[in-house]
Amino acid sequence: MxxxxxxxxxxxxxxxxxxxxxxxxxxxxxxxxxxxxxxxxxxxxxxxxxxxxxxxxxxxxxxxxxxxxxxxxxxxxxxxxxxxxLAPALDDPLRGPYLRWLVLYGSAFEPAIVDHAMKRDPGPPAMSPYGSYDAVMEMLTAQLRKGPYLFGKRFTAADILWATALGWTTGFKLVPPNLELLRYVERFRTRSAVARAEAIDERLNRQLDGEIETRTG
Missing domain, CATH: 3.40.30.10 (Glutaredoxin)
Structure with missing residues (x-):
């Protein structure tokens, strides 16, 4: 519905x-x-x-x-x-792993890459939300080896969150672009919804740039 x-x-x-x-x-x-x-x-x-x-x-x-x-x-x-x-049902065995990987993104991945980019230590093990940067990246890479998506052949909303994030983090070299990550992002970007969203963003960017020129011109 x-x-x-x-x-x-x-x-x-x-x-x-x-x-x-x-x-x-x-x-x-x-x-x-x-x-x-x-x-x-x-x-x-x-x-x-x-x-x-x-x-x-x-x-x-x-x-x-x-x-x-x-x-x-x-x-x-x-x-x-x-x-x-795009979401496993409550009684689907995949529901737990799906929620885990969604929450893991904000609770472990982003803090790990920010600390790594800022050349900061993760803090004492009892206080760090992610343990170590290497552990986070090794776990992510191992999961993607099950491909083509996070949960094998099943595409979920979690893939949209992760593939979008890996697109910009590898692009800005915040994450080393290993083969598993690059293939995952490339596969995701072939989806028609991605192309439509990118076209919308491009149009919005042009509009905002035009407004900036008007304000400063």
């Missing part, structure tokens, strides 16, 4: 919210975009801080429901559109 209420995505092109845009396209969801110009600081304006006090995208509004944080939004949207079959 498709929920009739339109989803509003607060979005900035070519940021973490691009993965949620791709997910909405993959789901065939009814949605509208509220584009934020981060160069102009719109993510810090009171209008958006009332949605997410942290001033971060993505954020979605669905009726009276506000959801922030990438993994939470992925879980919410994939469950909202069960007919798309």
């Amino acid at each position: 498709t929920n009739p209420r339109r989803i509003t995505l607060y979005h900035a092109p070519r940021t973490r919210s691009s993965g949620i845009l791709t997910l909405l396209e993959e789901l065939g969801a009814d949605y509208e975009l509220r584009t934020l110009d981060t160069k102009a600081g719109e993510q810090r304006a009171p209008a958006f801080l009332s949605v997410n006090p942290l001033g971060k995208v993505p954020a979605i509004v669905h009726g009276d429901v506000v959801v922030t944080e990438q993994a939470a939004i992925v879980i919410y949207l994939a469950d909202l559109y069960p007919e798309a079959k």
